[in-house]
Amino acid sequence: MEVFSIIADQISKSxxxxxxxENISFSVKKDELxxxxxxDGSGKTTIFRILTTLLLPKAGKAxxxxxxxxxxxxxxxxxxGYMPGRFSLYHDLSVEENLQFYATIFCTTIQENYDLIKDIYVQIEPFKNRKAGKLSGGMKQKLALSCALIHKPKVLFLDEPTTGVDAVSRKEFWEMLKNLQQKGITIIVSTPYMDEAALCDKVALMQKGKILSIxxxxxxxxxxxxPLYQVTSDNMYELPGILNNFSGSISAHRFGDSIHFATRQEIKHDDIHEFLADKGHQQIEFKKITPDIEDCFMALMKNEN
Amino acid sequence: MKTNSENIIIKVQDLVKKFGDFVANDHLTFDVYEGEIFGFLGANGAGKTTAIRILCGLSAPTSGDVEIAGYNVYKQTEKVKKNIGYMSQKFSLYENLTIKENIRFFAGIYGLSGKVIKDRMNELLKSLQITHLKDTLISSLPLGWKQKLAFSIAIFHKPKIVFLDEPTGGVDPITRRQFWDMIYETARSGITVFVTTHYMDEAEYCDRVSIMVDGRIDALDTPAELKKIFNAKNMDEVFLKLARSS
Structure with missing residues (x-):
């Protein structure tokens, strides 16, 4: 039998x-990420608050x-260990004082579990006497994670730890999570960034209080x-609108420097080429691709609506 | 895009901003052209917010020259403010006012007349397809709607430039793309868009992109050129190469 760390069974909250x-069910295995x-508004924070016992569910069991x-x-x-979405440490305490405070209320010491936070804490240790309120966003995040870990929790709850964080710091944060997972901590993390889904062992895609897929x-x-295609041309601004008019078109979404174009059936290179050339497009490029999580999320959102 | 590289709408020369010994903006020099979508990227703490506050006339530079729509940010601060729109990263409409009241409030601050406000409001409500919601409190709208509305209100007085500070954070992927359609339309109408984002796919939608590292602008070009220069397959890689080198 598998051992689950978290089980949510039909929980609801209004x-x-x-x-x-509404009727949220999922289970997280031990040591899973x-x-x-x-x-925003999909219900992630409500789930965290229920699981961390800060909020009572209206129905269901967890x-x-x-x-x-x-x-x-x-x-x-x-x-x-819980890291809420909003920075909730004491602004007027120093970095070290905050850590000490959290260690003390969990009846432990910084020394006792220093191993666990060492890799993260050394990055902010040079600023240990600085007030937490005066730290940059990236440093606040590292301090909050250190405080959430100082009592060596079995389960770590991270509510949008990377929101508003730049692409480099986001990558570093996920590297830290992967390391923590190796140390035998179950981690449940929420994020609005679709690209981060690929870094998890398992994901629940959520929208408006419901799970779209697990x-x-x-x-x-x-x-x-x-079938999904990547299309580019010399007129990227108009391209999605025009592709939507292609017969058999399902969706055409901007994805960085190309358009992801989904169609009911496989289409031939010549057909799309001719169609776009006819509309005055040049430098047309077209190839079949594998979707990523964001493609899937948008498709699921549309089905839901 | 109908970017007019002849007309410089934002001119920044040797901009320095210090807080005590700390140099937040280290001799920034760059131009933004009329009607372009200008992406202003950088890591957390690189100095973006400081620079934007100066460009909006909210904070005085330590030294350097900054001209916004032809006005000097030191001497003509009020003129600067009249000619720009600003949408902050924190949602900035009044939650306990209705859609209509928010529009009237912000338009009134910019000194628009009652008649103009009424006409433009009807037009706006129609184009966002929210006429039936005009008496709804902002607090009851989903985030995606709030963001679209906040953007529309930021350009309601038809400014020359609009500053968007992380406008799509936390928004669902479809709304995020609809928001960019609005940005494109705005730029096509001749309003210059100055935008920050942490989504690197959005950097690709900009006409030109600057990347700040440690208070400096270390790169500024079209996304295509930047990818060539840094031998990268997308903007995410460009960003990583630059920011990690610091």
Whole structure:
């Protein structure tokens, strides 16, 4: 039998008339790196608050390491590390004081678990006497992660740790997560960045309080149901609109310097070439590609609507 | 794009901004052309926000020359503010006012007359297809709508330049693309768009892109040229090469 670290079974939560999450079920295996992927308002934070026992579900049941989120909240708090979306450390305490504070309330010391945070903490240690409020975004993030880890939690909850963070720091952050996973910590992380889904073992794609799909990133990509092409021409501005008029077109979305074009059936190079040339496009390039998570997410969003 | 490289709408020369000993902007020199989409990229802490605040007339440079739409940011700050629109990364409309009230409020601040406000508001509500929602509180709108509305309000007074500070953070992938369609349309109407983003695919949508590293602009060119110069297959790689070299 597999051992699950987190099980959510049909949990729901409303704020007044607004349904934040509806019948959410998923399970996270021990030592898994699990991603909740979705835009703002998809319910990611509500799920985190329920699992970390800060919020009661309106319906449903959830457990963390076998403990019930309602009955056994005290046990869950001891074994969880939580990094909320908003920076929640003490601005007027120094870097070191914040870390010491979190170690103390969990009845441990910085020394005892220093091994676990060493790789992350050494990067901010030169600033250990600086007030947390005066740190740059990247450094705040490293301090918050260190504080969430200082009591050696079994499960680490990270709510949008990379939002508003630049591409380089995002890559570094994910490298840190991969290292932590090796140390036997279950990690559940949320993000609005679709490209980060590929770095998780398993993901739940979320939108408006519902799960669109749950699987490994590879399987989600395999389930994409249409042939997908990458198209470029000398008029990238008009290209998506024109491709949408091609018969058998499903969608045409901008993806960086090309358009991702999905069609009902396989199409021939000559057909699309002729179609675009007829509309005055030149330097047309066209090739079949494998979709990425963002392609899949948009397709699932459309099905949902 | 109908970028007019003859007309320089933002002229920055030798801009320096210091906070105590810390140099946040280290001799920045660059031009932005009228009607272009100019991507202003950089790592966290590279000095982007500091520079944008100066360009918007919200903060005075330590030294250097900055001209916005022909006005000097030291001496003609109020003229600068009148000619620009600004959408901050933090959502900036009033949550407890309705859509209509927010439009009227911001348009009033820019000194538009009642008649102009009414006409443009109707036009705007129609083009966003939210006429039926005009008396809805902002707080009850989904994020994607809020962002589109905040952008529309930032250009409601038809400024020469609009500054967008991470406008698509946290937005779903379809809305994110719709937002860029709005940016394209805005640029086509002649308004210069100055935009920051952490999504590297969005850097590709810009006419030209600058990349800040440690307070300096280390690269400025079209995305195609930058990819060539850095021998990279996309802007993500260009960014990594530059930012990691620091």
């Amino acid at each position: 704020y007044g008339d607004v349904k934040a999450i 699990y991603g909740l992927i979705g835009p 457990t963390v390491e076998g403990f019930d989120v309602v009955k056994d909240f005290k046990e869950i708090r001891k074994i969880s 699987d490994t990133p590879e399987k989600i990509v395999q389930q994409y149901e249409y």
